Amino acid sequence: MIAGHTRNTRAMxxxxxxxxxxxxxxxxxxxxxxxRLRCRMHGGxxxxxxxxxxxxxxxxxxFTREQIAERRAIRELLDxxxxxxxETAKFR
Numbered sequence: 001m002i003a004g005h006t007r008n009t010r011a012m013x014x015x016x017x018x019x020x021x022x023x024x025x026x027x028x029x030x031x032x033x034x035x036r037l038r039c040r041m042h043g044g045x046x047x048x049x050x051x052x053x054x055x056x057x058x059x060x061x062x063f064t065r066e067q068i069a070e071r072r073a074i075r076e077l078l079d080x081x082x083x084x085x086x087e088t089a090k091f092r
Contacts, residue, residue, distance in 0.1 A: 018042055 018028035018039035033044035043049055061067060 018044070 012031065015031040018030050018032050018041075019037045020028045020039070020042035022028055028039060028042060030039035030041060032039055036044035038044035040048075
């Protein structure tokens with residue numbers, strides 16, 4: 001037997017675990033960062049994540065309120081036109 005002290009790992013074993021899932025579909029077994037739900041590798045570290053008001057996300061504007069409303073209006077017009085065409089085709 002090796003002389004010395006035994007390691008007390010109870011606090012580590014009792015600490016909350018990261019809530020992220022791995023690529024294999026298992027739960028991450030790393031401890032969560034203090035005050036966070038994720039470990040340092042899954043976004044719990046300070047400074048991790050996208051910056052506030054991320055300018056890189058504003059690329060094309062396809063999902064602005066105006067564009068969504070315009071697509072919705074076009075879809076309604078096309079639905080009405082399709083109904084009108086099916087009604088006129090019945091009378092032929």
